[in-house]
Amino acid sequence: MLPAIMFLSLAPWLVLGVPPMWTQPEQVHLSYVGVPGSMVVTWTTLNKTESRVEYGFFGGRLFDMSAKGDATLFVDSGEEKRQMFIHRVTLTELKPAAAYVYHCGSDDGWSDVFSFTALNDSLSFSPRFALYGDLGNENPQSLARLQKETQLGMYDAILHIGDFAYDMDEDNARIGDEFMRQIESIAAYVPYMTCPGNHEAAYNFSNYRNRFSMPGQTESLWYSWNLGSAHIVSFSTEVYFYLEYGMDLLFKQYEWLKADLEKANKPENRARRPWIITMGHRPMYCSDDDQDDCTKFDSWVRLGRKDIKPPAPGLEELFYRYGVDVELWAHEHTYERLWPVYGDKVRNGSAEQPYVNPKAPVHIISGSAGCRERTDRFNPNPKEWSAFRSTDYGYSRMQVVNSTHLYMEQVSDDQHGKVIDSIWVVKEKHGFSAWL
Ligand SMILES: *[C@@H]1O[C@H](CO)[C@@H](O)[C@H](O)[C@H]1NC(C)=O
Ligand SMILES: *[C@@H]1O[C@H](CO)[C@@H](O)[C@H](O)[C@H]1NC(C)=O
Numbered sequence: 001m002l003p004a005i006m007f008l009s010l011a012p013w014l015v016l017g018v019p020p021m022w023t024q025p026e027q028v029h030l031s032y033v034g035v036p037g038s039m040v041v042t043w044t045t046l047n048k049t050e051s052r053v054e055y056g057f058f059g060g061r062l063f064d065m066s067a068k069g070d071a072t073l074f075v076d077s078g079e080e081k082r083q084m085f086i087h088r089v090t091l092t093e094l095k096p097a098a099a100y101v102y103h104c105g106s107d108d109g110w111s112d113v114f115s116f117t118a119l120n121d122s123l124s125f126s127p128r129f130a131l132y133g134d135l136g137n138e139n140p141q142s143l144a145r146l147q148k149e150t151q152l153g154m155y156d157a158i159l160h161i162g163d164f165a166y167d168m169d170e171d172n173a174r175i176g177d178e179f180m181r182q183i184e185s186i187a188a189y190v191p192y193m194t195c196p197g198n199h200e201a202a203y204n205f206s207n208y209r210n211r212f213s214m215p216g217q218t219e220s221l222w223y224s225w226n227l228g229s230a231h232i233v234s235f236s237t238e239v240y241f242y243l244e245y246g247m248d249l250l251f252k253q254y255e256w257l258k259a260d261l262e263k264a265n266k267p268e269n270r271a272r273r274p275w276i277i278t279m280g281h282r283p284m285y286c287s288d289d290d291q292d293d294c295t296k297f298d299s300w301v302r303l304g305r306k307d308i309k310p311p312a313p314g315l316e317e318l319f320y321r322y323g324v325d326v327e328l329w330a331h332e333h334t335y336e337r338l339w340p341v342y343g344d345k346v347r348n349g350s351a352e353q354p355y356v357n358p359k360a361p362v363h364i365i366s367g368s369a370g371c372r373e374r375t376d377r378f379n380p381n382p383k384e385w386s387a388f389r390s391t392d393y394g395y396s397r398m399q400v401v402n403s404t405h406l407y408m409e410q411v412s413d414d415q416h417g418k419v420i421d422s423i424w425v426v427k428e429k430h431g432f433s434a435w436l
């Protein structure tokens with residue numbers, strides 16, 4: 001007979017309806033590491049198994065192609081030191097814009113069957129994104145709408161701008177497991193691109209670093225990738241706040257950002273990918289009524305830290321100098337759109353058409369997807385850069401239409417999917433000289 005303690009330890013699995021089968025793949029998600037024709041499939045098993053993806057064209061013979069990868073052991077740092085294996089398989093030589101069907105696992109267990117469309121690598125492709133931050137395991141209000149819209153094929157990629165699960169490390173990383181199962185219904189169908197937020201900080205961001213598979217060799221902390229006419233740069237604002245994990249990370253990231261933006265601004269590169277879009281968790285500006293960094297004039301993300309040695313540079317000057325067009329943020333559990341802003345001053349394109357040839361980057365804060373902390377409140381007297389604010393739960397959509405036109409809109413989940421805000425950013429010229 002099994003001792004009672006054994007039944008107790010199985011209880012969470014029985015409650016969740018997940019069989020205690022430790023070779024069964026779960027938490028399947030996709031990412032794009034920037035190589036045209038590729039897609040990475042990432043998933044989890046509790047015991048070590050082979051890592052295989054079997055796939056085929058949608059409507060064709062199932063699973064007539066197969067790819068192998070590797071698994072890494074992730075040991076959570078909680079009391080139980082729970083172990084799991086994170087599997088990564090890179091599919092290559094996919095046909096642009098072709099639809100595929102796949103499952104992943106090994107002969108010890110296979111996932112459900114999922115599908116995806118290989119990204120169109122044409123420069124004239126107009127990618128559509130859903131983007132948000134601060135989506136939790138509890139109260140994930142926007143999730144159902146995002147699941148349906150993703151499965152309807154409305155998005156080519158999702159940008160999750162930090163703060164997952166609340167928090168992935170909790171209950172010995174079982175909250176992380178549960179959250180990754182929750183988003184499978186989105187993330188197994190389109191690339192799910194991420195950056196870290198403050199809720200990932202436990203044990204030096206280890207759940208975040210281990211569970212995602214972003215481009216580059218930084219454990220998903222900072223990286224860039226291209227799609228259509230956009231160059232998208234993802235980074236960690238958290239390096240300004242968790243110096244205990246290494247001040248060198250702050251400087252390393254800054255140098256990397258500088259080098260990446262320098263390269264993206266080479267005339268031949270900027271001509272091909274004129275839009276430079278950044279995503280980072282904590283905003284430089286916001287008008288919420290909490291005491292967060294973005295509510296302060298001398299925000300660390302914006303102006304850097306002068307209280308440390310050596311002083312650390314902020315990001316506003318860097319992004320301005322390299323002509324970043326759009327800056328996406330989260331962290332505040334609200335939606336806020338700013339007039340083009342630099343140095344705390346509004347720099348409209350013109351009074352009538354502020355986003356036509358704007359004289360500074362356009363900032364959007366979208367952190368109201370839904371989590372156990374609920375939504376935040378605004379301060380009643382915002383500064384003049386604040387253009388539109390909403391405390392509804394929701395998320396944003398963005399389409400990089402062509403080299404001159406970018407469209408953004410905000411969806412209110414509270415108002416059953418109503419679009420409550422939208423803008424066109426129009427730029428005949430990109431880069432630093434566009435500001436002058
Ligand atoms: C399988 O995983 C479970 C849970 O992590 C662990 O207790 C067990 O020792 C593992 N078995 C093998 C054969 O690795
Ligand atoms: C990729 O997108 C471009 C621009 O919309 C389109 O012309 C082209 O046909 C697409 N490629 C494929 C393989 O569908």
Ligand SMILES: *[C@@H]1O[C@H](CO)[C@@H](O)[C@H](O)[C@H]1NC(C)=O
Nearest residue numbers: 204209218219244245246249
């Ligand atoms: C935290 O993780 C980063 C990324 O792996 C690493 O470079 C850094 O040394 C770690 N810091 C500590 C204190 O372990």
Ligand SMILES: *[C@@H]1O[C@H](CO)[C@@H](O)[C@H](O)[C@H]1NC(C)=O
Nearest residue numbers: 339346348350351352353354
């Ligand atoms: C920027 O443009 C908006 C919209 O036309 C306008 O309401 C606002 O006053 C302008 N701000 C400045 C500082 O010109």
Ligand SMILES: *[C@@H]1O[C@H](CO)[C@@H](O)[C@H](O)[C@H]1NC(C)=O
Nearest residue numbers: 400401402403404405406424
């Ligand atoms: C870009 O798209 C906009 C909006 O659809 C359109 O008006 C404009 O003519 C397009 N520009 C180019 C260069 O294709």
